[in-house]
Amino acid sequence: MPDQPKVAVLGAGNWGTTVANLIAINGFPVWLWARSAELCREINEDHTNSRYLAGLPLSPLVRATHDLEQAVREVDMMFIIIPSQGFRPVCADLGPLVKPQQMAVHGTKGLELDSHKRMSELILEETCMRQHGVLSGPNIAREICEGKPAGTVLASRFPRVIQRATELLRSKQMRVYGNVDVVGVELAGTLKNIIAIAAGMATEMQLGENAKSLLITRGLSEIARLGVALGADPMTFSGVAGIGDLMVTCASPLSRNNRVGAALARGDTLDQAIAALGMVAEGVKAAKIAHQLTNTLGLRSPLIHGVYKVVHEQLDPRLALRELMSGAAQDDIDPSLFQAQSQSPSSFGPRGRA
């Protein structure tokens, strides 16, 4: 077949479908793997994904399949966009199907519970694919599907991964920025979801724009400090995948984590908030993991801990806010970030895999 897809997207949630559609609009046929045969039929016949992207037409070059082997057999690159807690099983299924030649980019913002491992570590542990990268940035799926302009970050230590992924994704609508700090981009994308929950609460409680701005910047400082302790480059947090992504999740009412925060502030329980969303809010799990990590590493993280207590220990958001405002104020710019920056002269230096 002349137009046999050379690329696959695994996971047909709203972001996976959007990525597949972006690639298809650029003229590349693409496999979209979904577990549900019914959803595959809908995508192939009606060119829509009504559950996740209701009312938006998909390119006919998006070809859905529920056969994982078919999806990856002939492709040179696959995008793995699966919720973090279902990520390892899919990688394990991929293990016997993939080859060393193939490249894997994931677009999942989360860490594995218990092990606290990043998604790229799971790819490396379960498959032979070593040429890997991560896609992350301020990307609200619906806006992108509506054709609005956006930018994203593709981080990999393999130039060809960046080059190939950029070729597939770049368009008049989409700018793709390269980065070599895989650890930083993965962590920034994951940890910002926690701050987004706090922002959702702040919006719902009508604390005003001053408060939200304070929350975003102090939140960034906290997640950067944790990221650096785990091997990230501090500069990544000031880029598109850092502050860029944080701003969009905190500002947009479409953001899932933002919505969870708002629901909690209205007095909903966590279960109600998640049920109302109908999708996975990665920030809920990320708060739990970040809470454990900051405790283990002995990092002061009042915001992360506040969110954790509200989400997982049913603390009243108003009480959490009061605690935050009465805590001792630290330096504006955390000294550990200066230090980390001066210690990372080369972007190819040793880091990560803590």
Next chain:
Amino acid sequence: MLDAEHIAQIVAEVTSRIVARVGEGHALTETLNETLWWEHERLVRLDHDERAADDREFYADIRRQLPRVSEREQVRILQQVVHRYAEEIAGDLGHQPTGVGVPGRRRGPGFSPTAYKLATRVGPPLLSTLLTGLSPRRLLDREAIPKLEEHLRIAGEVHALARLHERGTLVLAPTHSSNLDSLVLGFAIDKLGLPPLTYGAALNLFGNPLIGRFMSNLGGYTVDRRKLDPLYKQTLKEYATVSLEFGQDNLYFPGGHRSRSGAIERRLKKGLLGCSLAAFRNNLVHGRPKPAVYVVPCTISYPLVLEASTLIDDWLAEAGKARYIIVDDEFSRWERWRDYLRGLLSLDLDIHIRFGQPLDSLGNPVDDEGVSLDPRGRPIDPAGYLEVEGKLVEDPIRDAEYTRELERRILAEYRRENVIHSTHVLAFACFELLRRRRPELDLYRLLGSIGNEQSLALPEVEDELAQVLTELREWAKADRIRLSDTVADAEIGEFVRAALRNFGTYHHRPVVERRGIRLHVGDAKLLFYYRNRLDGYGLRGAPTLVHERGQQGAGHA
């Protein structure tokens, strides 16, 4: 095994590759000027000897010619420089008249094929030969003439080595704590029935009065760490690569030098490590029949280290860099050898050599037949990692990334195959007790505070030891670390006696000694040195004191 003719071929191949890589025009002029500058820097610091004088003359000549010559002439000069580097790396073995070399250059004792063959044959039982030969009987007691091989314990993934040697080319990558390592490995290789290995040894070892002669006869090539010229380093790497492509099994210490702190390596020299992948790739490009290069991590664990005092002094002085090459240490003083070997042999102490999981040149584990495996043990073809759309593609950044992974896997093997002796455990327990007593002190002050007047109550040490041993024994069961017999089995009282006996044998002052019911630390720095073999494991919740960056300096707790 390579003969002189092969080595001359390697030198020629290395030279032509480097010359082609440098290219012409601006890069060529720049490379030559850089060489002149670096070599000038080196030579002004060097004492006068024959080799240095020869080098000075050689470069003075180039400096005179360079401003006036054509580009073609520049290429010829570059060729001369690289060839000269490559010949020196090859050692006396590489000295063959080829027409490219500089006429009238004087060398040390010339190559003798007979001597070489002899040396490679006698190479393996080297140490006994060496020690019998070098230790005048009047100085070394008869009973101490060592049967060192009886004190070597070889274990680990040894069964597959011979098979892997048939299937491809081996790179043995050991930990490095003593200059005895090369000799000890020589024995091990012989015991395992493998042919001798080519290895890169520092130039200063060739000048060592005790073993220099043997080094140059062993098929080793020289590494002159004083030469900082990037062109020299390129030549060195290319030499290692080409020799691997010629099927010559190699040995090199990827840590680059002996561990100054006593800790297991935390970081490896990626330049030399990357030669395995480069050779594999070149073999594939040329369609050679046995392209695989197998990297075999290996640990050598001593209960006592010959050069411990000099090494830890160097590390603590943060002088590692300045004194990168320690010329005058215990290794060049034969009476220290005598004391060391006497101690080792009289106490029945064993040196453990463990071979870890063999890896392919990308860091994937391989099975006994040399087939690369993915993380879940499924066979894979490693050539695929270098292919794009079915074609082999050169990509240095990609390959550097693969080499980083190789490094990571070697380091993981080092950690796992590290054999812990009673000396390490006793030092660790005593150091921990002292450290916990004074948590406010940084490392230097802590070490300064540990004097002979201070002591630890024996029951306190025994309590700590019991806990350390319990944790270590659990780890050993889980394959996370290896233990010597005493550490694995002995009950506390017996263990303490054995450890104290060992510490009392070789070093000038016993590192730890017992007076009544108290233990006194005789040498705080050595206590720290031996403790460091267990650094970085988080044993008993201890902090990591030797940091990656602190290769030449102390990290602060």
